[in-house]
Amino acid sequence: MKPQARLVSVTRVESLSPHLRRIVFSSEQLAGFPHGKEGAHVKVLVPHPGEQFPELAFDAPKPAFKRSYTIRSFDAGSLELTIDFVVNRHEGPATNWASTAKVGDFAAIAGPGAPKLSNYNEDNYLLIGDLTSINAVNGFARYIPRQANLKSIISVPTRADMIAMDAGDHLKIEWHIEDESSQTFEQQVERVAKVMPSDNTQVFFGLEARSVRTIKGILLNDLGYQRMNLFATGYWKKGVDADKFNRQKQQNPL
Incomplete structure (x- = not known):
């Protein structure tokens, strides 16, 4: 074998x-x-x-x-x-x-598999992640031009989970600290996304599956982002084990 x-x-x-x-x-x-x-x-x-x-x-x-x-x-x-x-x-x-x-x-x-984000020639980027995708944010930011308008929002359970990133000073992170924040993660994402150009911002988000669907709806339906510029993946699903979640994604892609 x-x-x-x-x-x-x-x-x-x-x-x-x-x-x-x-x-x-x-x-x-x-x-x-x-x-x-x-x-x-x-x-x-x-x-x-x-x-x-x-x-x-x-x-x-x-x-x-x-x-x-x-x-x-x-x-x-x-x-x-x-x-x-x-x-x-x-x-x-x-x-x-x-x-x-x-x-x-x-x-x-x-592996490795193909990276979810591979276009590094644009002017505007918004990278959205949590603990499961924090190194996707860090990894993609390494290849985004230093002169680009790059913003990131990362959700972590506690302030102690704000780990060091090494992608460069151009990676500006707004942290969502779950046990401190007075607003939901989705509300924080919407606030940041509102100030980005909706017609030409490349957006990566790797999150819990339900959050992916919610944020995708906000970006497309409320803020007018372009579907072709959204690169989304559900890294996990609350209450569902990884094997079952992978089967669900195959049947009903995010």
Whole structure:
């Protein structure tokens, strides 16, 4: 059976915030991993409980648990791939693995997939995210021209979850702190979006599925944004596990 993923091991672990845990993977099998894919997603395959290694083939009789995560960075020199995992918000196979992962543990990486945003030649950008897509915002901002009008809104559970971004000084973030804010995230997005040019602003938003639908409606119906300039994806859905949500997205795309 031909392997479909790259076996990697954990080389560093860092707790960034109450709800984000950074894991650095390394392996000789990462040689040839594409450069410049920050913000794109990979599939992370983790072993079943009690097992040391994940199954690398997707069509194996007992495949590994696999979930999509966004690339924070990749160092081709050291062959290190960095991914931030959301923890202490919900349970699931990959989340539970990431919560206790330690140096020397094994996982596997498949991908990367195509980035959701790939047009970096426009004048105006609005990047909207939460903990699950915070590194998509950071990754895309790296490639947006410094002279562009770039705004971002990111929702985090607490002030302690406002992690450092390294995309450059042109990335101006307005944080929505869930346990402090007097307005909803959607209201905050609408307020910021109102001052952006609705006819030529490129908008990325990767969020909870219901929030994606609400914000898409605000941008299209209330503010007159152009559908062709919206790049939206539901990263998760409240109360629905990842496998079921992926099936729902295939049947009813956001």
